Amino acid sequence: MIVIIDYGAGNLRSVLNAVxxxxxxxxxxxxxxxxxxxxxVILPGVGAAADTMExxxxxxxxxxxxxxxxxxRPFFGVCIGLQVLVTGTEEGGWHECLGAIAGTVRKxxxxxxxxxxxxxxxxxxxxxxxxxxxxxxxxxYFVHSYYVEPDDESLVAGExxxxxxxxSVIATGNxxxxxxxxxxSGEFGIKMYSNFLKxxxxxxxx
Amino acid sequence: MxxxxxxxxxxxxxxxxxxxxSFVQLRDAGDPVELASFYYREGADELVFLDISATPEGRETxxxxxxxxxxxxxxxxxxxxxxxxxxxxxxxxxxxxDKVAVNSAAVLTPVLISDGADKFxxxxxxxxxxxxxxxxxxxxxxxxxIYSGQKPTGIDVLSWARQVVELGAGxxxxxxxxxxxxxxxxxxxxTRAVSEAVPVPVIASGGAGTLEDIYQxxxxxxxxxxxxxxxxxxxxxxxxxxxxxxxxxGIPIRI
Numbered sequence: 001m002i003v004i005i006d007y008g009a010g011n012l013r014s015v016l017n018a019v020x021x022x023x024x025x026x027x028x029x030x031x032x033x034x035x036x037x038x039x040x041v042i043l044p045g046v047g048a049a050a051d052t053m054e055x056x057x058x059x060x061x062x063x064x065x066x067x068x069x070x071x072x073r074p075f076f077g078v079c080i081g082l083q084v085l086v087t088g089t090e091e092g093g094w095h096e097c098l099g100a101i102a103g104t105v106r107k108x109x110x111x112x113x114x115x116x117x118x119x120x121x122x123x124x125x126x127x128x129x130x131x132x133x134x135x136x137x138x139x140x141y142f143v144h145s146y147y148v149e150p151d152d153e154s155l156v157a158g159e160x161x162x163x164x165x166x167x168s169v170i171a172t173g174n175x176x177x178x179x180x181x182x183x184x185s186g187e188f189g190i191k192m193y194s195n196f197l198k199x200x201x202x203x204x205x206x
Numbered sequence: 207m208x209x210x211x212x213x214x215x216x217x218x219x220x221x222x223x224x225x226x227x228s229f230v231q232l233r234d235a236g237d238p239v240e241l242a243s244f245y246y247r248e249g250a251d252e253l254v255f256l257d258i259s260a261t262p263e264g265r266e267t268x269x270x271x272x273x274x275x276x277x278x279x280x281x282x283x284x285x286x287x288x289x290x291x292x293x294x295x296x297x298x299x300x301x302x303x304d305k306v307a308v309n310s311a312a313v314l315t316p317v318l319i320s321d322g323a324d325k326f327x328x329x330x331x332x333x334x335x336x337x338x339x340x341x342x343x344x345x346x347x348x349x350x351x352i353y354s355g356q357k358p359t360g361i362d363v364l365s366w367a368r369q370v371v372e373l374g375a376g377x378x379x380x381x382x383x384x385x386x387x388x389x390x391x392x393x394x395x396x397t398r399a400v401s402e403a404v405p406v407p408v409i410a411s412g413g414a415g416t417l418e419d420i421y422q423x424x425x426x427x428x429x430x431x432x433x434x435x436x437x438x439x440x441x442x443x444x445x446x447x448x449x450x451x452x453x454x455x456g457i458p459i460r461i
Contacts, residue, residue, distance in 0.1 A: 013302045017277050047327040112208075113407050113430060115329050115376055119251055119460040120208045139209060139460040141282060143304075143329045143376075161207055184282050184304065186246070 002026040002197065003038040005065075007055040011183065015044040015078065018183040022194050032064040040200035041068060042193075044183075045080030049105055049146070050095035052080045062098060069100040069175055074200030076193070077177035082170065083148055085177055091146050101170065103150035112163045115145045120168075122158040122180070128171040130195045131158075138188045140168070140180035147179060174203065209458045210424050211251035211431035212448055213409060214438045216241060218287075219258045221267035239274045245438075246279040248445040251460060253279070254307070254379070254409075254433060257287035258354075265294075269301045276302025286334055286379075292321050299326060307379055309334040310352035313359055313366075316373055323374025332409075333375040337363040337396055338383040346395050355383050363396070364403050371404045378408045379433065385413030389436060392419055397427030409433050417443060417451040424457055 004015055006028045019026045019042070026042070027034065035041055043065065045052055056062045069075050069085070077085055084097045089105035097105070108114050119139040124131050147166040150156060158169025160179070168179045176196050182189035217224050222236045234240055242253055253275075257268040265288050272285055285298045286307025295306045306326075312319050312333050322331045336355050337348040348363035367378060380400050382393035392413045401408040410429035414420055414437050423429045437443050452459045 011304065013273075013300065014276055014280070014304070017302070018280055021277075021280075046329060110405075114405055115407070116208065117329065117377060117407050118208050118211050118430065142208075143282075145329075183280055186280055190280055 001034070001038050002040045002042070002200070003029045003034055004042045004044060005035060005061065006030050007052065007059055007061065011044050011046050011078075011181065014181070014183040015042060018190055018193055019197070021190065022197065024197060030059050030061065032060045035061060035064045036068065038068075038073075040074040040076070040197055041065070042076045042078070043081035043084070044078045045084070046143075047080055048091055049080055049083040049089040049097060050092055052084050053095060053097055056084065056098075066098055066100055072174050074174040074196065074203070075176070076196050078183070079144060079179060079181055082177035082179055083146060085170070086148055086150065089146065100175075101150055101155060102152065103148055103155075105146050106149055107146055108144075108166075109163055115143050116162045117143045119185075120160050120162065120180075122160055122168050124158055124169075126157045126171065128157055128176075129199045130169075130171050130176050130192055132195045133191055134188050134195075140178070140182065140185040140189060142168075142180045144179060174200065207458045209251070209460045210429075210452065211409075212420075212445060212452075212459075213252045213254055213431055213433045214245050214250050214445070215254040215256060215411070215433050215435045217256050217258050217435070218268060218271060220261075220264040221271050224258065238271050239278060242275045242279045242283075245445065246281055249449060249460070250281065250445050252282040252284065252431070254284045254286065256307075257285065259288065269297050272298055272301040272303050284332055284379075286332070290315075291318070292325050295322050295326065295330075299330060305330050305332050305377065307332040307334045309336065312370065313350060313352050313361065316369070319370055319373040319375055323376070328374045328376035331375050332377045332379050333370040334379040334381065335363060335366060335370075335400075336381050336383050337393075337400075339393070339396070346399065348396055351383060364399060367400050367404050371406050375406060377406055378404060379411060380408055381411040382413055386411070387436075388413055389415030390419075391415060392423040392427055392429075392432070394422055394427045397423055397429050401428040401430070407431065417448055420448060421452060421455055421457065424452070
């Protein structure tokens with residue numbers, strides 16, 4: 001079962017549409033059990049990391065998400081779904097996040113338009129199956145005012161220039177997370193979901 | 207580097223695209239879903255739908271249209287027209303819109319902007335501003351108009367632009383009423399003044415007639431994106447041609 005986590009916010013329908021287009025029948029859920037037992041988990045998101053964390057905690061989803069990531073189960077975080085993975089966020093004062101990856105969510109530097117909104121290139125820094133069939137430097141759709149800075153720079157799988165280099169993709173084993181919105185990024189975006197889901201299903205334990 | 211966005215705009219009434227298009231490739235040029243898919247394949251960066259339905263039934267239809275479009279088209283969608291409350295906004299966002307645009311309702315009830323931004327995030331809230339040049343003013347100045355340009359408000363465009371951003375707007379859709387429909391170029395002075403006044407992205411609208419006009423809106427006008435209707439709908443220029451032209455002129459663009 002592929003699940004898309006519904007915590008009451010976000011661009012759920014677009015993610016659902018993208019995955020459905022690929023021929024999968026994902027389940028939308030806020031059940032901790034379904035998340036724990038899923039073959040692949042997608043955490044979509046828009047808005048603020050702190051609000052999302054609050055919702056995840058309230059629904060009892062924070063621990064299951066930590067657990068599946070710690071166990072190397074397939075997980076795809078989108079936008080805020082990437083930001084909540086790190087230690088904490090500076091948005092609206094310090095707020096603790098999931099801590100699945102050591103790192104901090106910081107505000108984009110001033111001087112350029114904020115939010116960073118539109119299509120920008122992703123430079124692939126590592127080779128990972130999620131990039132399969134996607135050219136280096138392909139454009140993806142971004143909309144965000146904060147970005148993730150992992151403590152371990154080698155975790156940055158994709159990098160994007162917006163005044164400073166920002167981490168736009170984390171891809172390590174079965175953990176994939178993007179600052180951009182694949183479901184809004186045309187055919188290359190759909191391809192990323194396809195790559196991830198193929199990887200998730202090929203590597204299934206059951 | 208962030209690319210500049212090229213955005214076709216579709217006016218939809220009771221579920222049908224009005225201001226007919228002339229694409230021979232399409233089975234039904236009035237079908238918003240088919241047109242959206244066409245522009246998606248052509249490489250448009252985003253789509254804006256303005257619902258000009260006058261009735262609640264017409265607006266209900268719009269939500270269905272958005273739902274069907276979001277199933278086929280994997281690009282950002284903005285929906286505007288007749289949204290008066292966060293309930294209206296939510297309906298469109300749930301249907302699959304990424305952003306909602308408010309115009310008259312924001313002027314009449316500015317708190318709608320902050321309520322929307324609080325509930326859905328600033329990135330969802332586009333404020334559309336219809337601006338008309340004040341000819342009696344020595345310094346360049348523009349006035350905000352509402353009700354599809356029917357009613358002057360006495361509000362200065364630059365101070366309104368700053369105010370809506372303060373309230374939480376994540377993007378401005380700026381239409382020059384003087385230039386709109388004339389295909390003689392965007393109001394560059396207006397576009398630049400607003401773009402320099404606010405920290406959020408500005409979409410220039412109204413007046414595109416040539417590719418040079420689009421280039422100027424992005425360079426001289428400092429716009430982050432350009433919106434156009436007629437030149438794309440009537441096939442005067444394709445999205446591909448437009449992008450190749452801008453790319454050749456050194457504008458960062460997604461090809």
